[in-house]
Amino acid sequence: MSEPVLQARGLAKTFGHVVGLDRVDLTLSAGEVLAVIGDNGAGKSTLIKCLSGAMVPDAGTISVEGRQVSFRTTQDARAAGIETVYQTLAVAPALDIASNLFLAREQRRPGVLGTVFRMLDTGAMKKQAKQRIDDLGITTLQNINQAVETLSGGQRQAVAVARAAAFGSKVVILDEPTAALGVRETGQVLRLIRDLRDRGLGVILISHNMPNVFEVADKIHIQRLGRRLGVITPRSHTPAEAVAIMTGAATLDPAQDADDLVDTPRNT
Template sequence: MQGGTVSEPLLEARGLIKTYGQVQALRGANFTVYPGEVVALIGDNGAGKSTLVKTLVGAVAPDGGEILLDGVPVAFNGPQGAQAVGIETVYQDLALAMDLDAAANLFLGREKLRGGLLGALGVLDKGAMRARAVEAFAELGVKLKDVNAPVATLSGGQRQSVAIARSVAWASRVVFMDEPTAALGVVQRGRVLESIRKVRDRGVSVVLISHNMPEVLSVADRVEVLRLGQRVARFRAADTSLDELVGAMTGAIANEGEAA
C-alpha cells in the first residue's frame, strides 16, 4: 500500500484469540499488512502486541481466528513455517552469535557448504558466505570496517544493522522488527530507520513494533493500534498526529474501520 496505492492484503490476522490461563491476551485481534509498506503496530504494555506478533511469525498457535497469506488461510508449523514463505523477524535481543563475525551471523542456521567431498564432510564455504554478506550489507547501506570481526566488537547500531540485513537477506514477503532502535543513539537510530525505508523500497513489507511515536510517524506508511487484545484504530501516518495515536492507545478515541 506504499504511496497510498490500494492493494489486497499480503498478510492478515482475523479475529485472533489467545488465552494464557485466566489471561486473554488476544480478544479477536485483527491486523493487516499490505505489500511494500511499513506498518507500525503500537499499543501500551499489555495490549497484546507481542502475542499478536508471535502468532503471525509462527512462534505461537492462536486459539481461534485465522491468519491469511495472499488471502489464503495458513497455519504455520513454528517459525520455520513462516520463514519458508518469506516471513522473518528481527527480535529486540537481536539473536546474534556475538563470538561469530557478521557474515557468519547472516548465514546462522543456513550455512553454505563447499561442493563435492568437502561439502559432504560439512566444510563451510566461508568465501561464498562472506561475499554474499558484503553484498547484503551494501544493499542496505550498512558500513562495516571488517565483516570478519566478531559481532561483539561492533557498535549497537551496527549489530542492529547486521540483524536487519540477516532477516532481509532471507525475507521475500514481510520482516517484523521489534523495537529496532531501542537503546541506540541519535545517529544510530537514524541509520536503522533509513535501513527500514530501504527494506520497504526493495518490495519487502515491514511491521514495526515500537513505543517511539515520533519515529513511527517518521518512517511508517500506516499505523495500527492494539488495545486490550483488540485492534482499536488504524491511521495513515501522513494524516495523523502524536495526539491521535496516544488517544487511540489510551482509549480516548477509536477509529477502527476508518483508515484502510
C-alpha cells in the same frame, strides 16, 4: 487490487484467564511500513509471535499473499518469507558478521567436501554477506570478518536487520529496533526500514517511540488490552492523538479507520 502480503483475521490467544489477543485483524501490503503501537499488555508481542510462528493462536486465520497458512514453528514462517528481528536480536557475539548473517542457514561446500565431510563454504558466505550488506546500503559495516561482540548497538541491529532482509522475501517484522540506540544509530535503522519498504517488502514495526513511528510508518495499527482499536495514518492523526487512543483517553471514529479507506502510497 493485489492481495495483502500478510493478513490476519480474528486472531485470538488466551493464557488461562488472561486474554492475549481478542479477535485481532491485521492487514499488511507489500512495500508498506505498518507500525504496531500499544501500552504494555496491549498484545503486541503476542500478535507478532503468532505472525512469526513463535506462538500458535487459539483461533483465527493467517494468509500470505491470499493463501491461508498455518505456522507451527518459526521455520514455517521463514519458509513463507517472513523474518523477525526480536528486541534481543539473537546474534552470536563471538561470531563474525558473515557467520551471523548465515546463522542456522550455513552453506556447505559443493561435492563430497560438503555432503560427506560437512565443510562450510565460508568463502561463498562471506562474498554473499558483503554483497547483501552493500545492496542494503549499510555503510557502518565495513569488515564482515569483524566479531559482532566488537560492534556498537546500532551496528548489531544493522546485522540483525540485514539477516532478516536477506532471507525475508515478503515480510520483515521488527520488534523495538531503535530501543537503547543513540540519535545517529536510530537514524541509520530508520533509513534501513525505508530501504526495505522501497525494495517492496512489507514491514511491521513494533515501537514505543512515537516520533520514529510517525517518521517512517505508512499506517499505524493500535492495540489496547488485547484488542485492535483501529488503524490510523500519520496524515490523519497526530502523535498526541495516537497516544490518547492507545491509552484509552480518546476513541477512534470507525469512519477514520485507515484499513477501511482507500489510501494513496506515502512519498518520503
